Amino acid sequence: MIEFKMPSLGADMEDGTLVEWRKKPGDLINRGDIIADVDTQKGLIEIEVFEEGIIERLLLEEGVKVPVGTLMAVLRPLDGETEDKDTSSVISPEEPEIREEAAVKPSIEKEERRVKITPLAKRIAQENKVDFSVIEGTGPEGAIVKKDIEKTMAGSAVPSKEVVRPDEQAKAASPTIKKELRTPSTKAIRTAVAAAMSKSNREIPHYFLEKKINMSNAMSWLKEINSHRPVQKRLLAAALLIKSVAASLDEVPDLNGVWEDELVIKNEINIGFVVSLRAGGIVVPSLKNADLKSVDEIMEWLNDVIPRARSFNLRSSELSDSTVTISSLGEGGADKVFGIIYPPQVAIIGFGNIIEEPVAQDGMIGIHPMLFVTLSGDHRATDGMIGSRFLTALNKHLQTPEKLGRV
Structure with a gap:
């Protein structure tokens, strides 16, 4: 049998409340189907299934609070495998809701x-x-x-x-x-994030690195590309930064991993992108297989996911499986961003505001757009030498944006 358990939607999630089942016993489930709505501190989330089968049994009553990892449902594989364990008990809420109502006469x-x-x-x-x-x-x-x-x-x-x-x-x-x-409360979101970051700060031995990157080539490339495009198709610097991080992780994969008593390097590069909410707080949707996406595809993803994140309209798959996180305050933000690692990840990259500064280059002083990039790393998994290699690779890719744009 296939066990469907409450997924983790980030380090700040300990449990969620099952609001409604979308499927019933006997229904055929395909990969990516929505099986339930779960209320979390991030709002009402649609929970997806990533197996194929027929629902044998739903094990939880609607309204019950469900810890991460709790068995929620059992699916029968399409090959007809028989059930080999007792999953007959159904967990009910501490104060069950009335399921049957007297009809109006x-x-x-x-x-x-x-x-x-x-x-x-x-x-x-x-x-x-x-x-x-x-x-x-x-x-x-x-x-x-x-x-x-x-x-x-x-x-x-x-x-x-x-x-x-x-x-x-x-x-x-x-x-x-x-x-x-x-729409959850701002207090609930901040409380969840604060709890996760406090735990990260206590348990992860952080190290911090920063590098100043000349963005002249990158900004010139973006200006040239956008000059031939309608407004709705134009690229933002954020898309190029995400692509450059993905390309750099290909070269320095030690930062693309999770800490599970030891460093586990992930094959997929799934980048979590911090989105600030208008009422306060943050949510971190994940861009799957970022290294395989073009800059245009990344821009399309940003245009789609940011409005949905701010309206709390994300699916469970969009809030899980990130292998590294990017925090970018964008135009008008702080010059430097020093992030706290989002466990079980082992790194977070911070991009500050692009600012004009005098720079000595080839014996001449000129004004150039400069970007401070920071790296917060987990010293149990990597060290400053590995982190420096990553920042060097990042700088290299941002000096040749035309190559990133062709991928």
């Missing part, structure tokens, strides 16, 4: 019936005055789930018992609800 002649509805679906229905007693559920055992309520509100199922004008109905529709559900 449409007339005194009709008998009262019980309606199965998930806690989240019930909450949305009550907030928007939707009569869920007349809705046909599509969830496990015929339970009414969130999408059933949303479908009703969109007007494609049985209408609510109150007459709602189309303009009012549109305002009450799911996007607004999702936004409210997906």
Whole structure:
């Protein structure tokens, strides 16, 4: 059997609350399918499955708080392998939500019936005055789930018992609800990040390096490339910096690893990119296989992921498996950024603001755009010599941006 466990969505996550199952026993699951919604300090996250099979059993009740690594569901492989362990028990919340609700009696002649509805679906229905007693559920055992309520509100199922004008109905529709559900408090985000960084600071012996890089070639290349493009297709320096980090990790792979009692070098280069949230706090989505992406593909990823990160609309796969992290404050930010390593990673790279400075070059003094790059490394895994090799490789790649742009 295939065991599906609560994934870790970063070092700052210890548990999450199972809000709603998206699948039910007997459903076929393909790689990348969404199996559940989980509420975390990063907001409501869609949890994906990366195995193929048929759901044999869901082991948790909706509403229960689930520690990272807890077995949540069991899948039967498509080859028909039989179950070899007892997974019959179902974990319920400490204070279980009512799963069956008394239906509203449409007339005194009709008998009262019980309606199965998930806690989240019930909450949305009550907030928007939707009569869920007349809705046909599509969830496990015929339970009414969130999408059933949303479908009703969109007007494609049985209408609510109150007459709602189309303009009012549109305002009450799911996007607004999702936004409210997906927005965690700033305090919760800061608390989670602070806990993870405090632990990192206590347990990881950090070393810090910095290098000043002349960005004249890189900025000139970007200006030339962008001069031939429409505004929506133009490249930002961040895309080039991510590509240069990926290329440098190819040359110095010791920094592309995790610490698991010893250094484990990862084959994939998955770069976590720190995104600041407008209300405060950060979230770190991961760009998978960054070394295989072109600069244009990286720019497309940034344009897509940053707005979704700030609206708390990321999937579980986008918040896991980073092998190294980049922190870039961008234009107008601080000149230098010294990051704290995001465990179990062993390095974080910080990019400050690009500033104009007088620089001596070929016996002449000129004004050049300069960038301070910092590296925070885990001394258990690497040392200053390895870190210096990485920064040297990074400088080399940024002096020949046209080569990065061809990949």
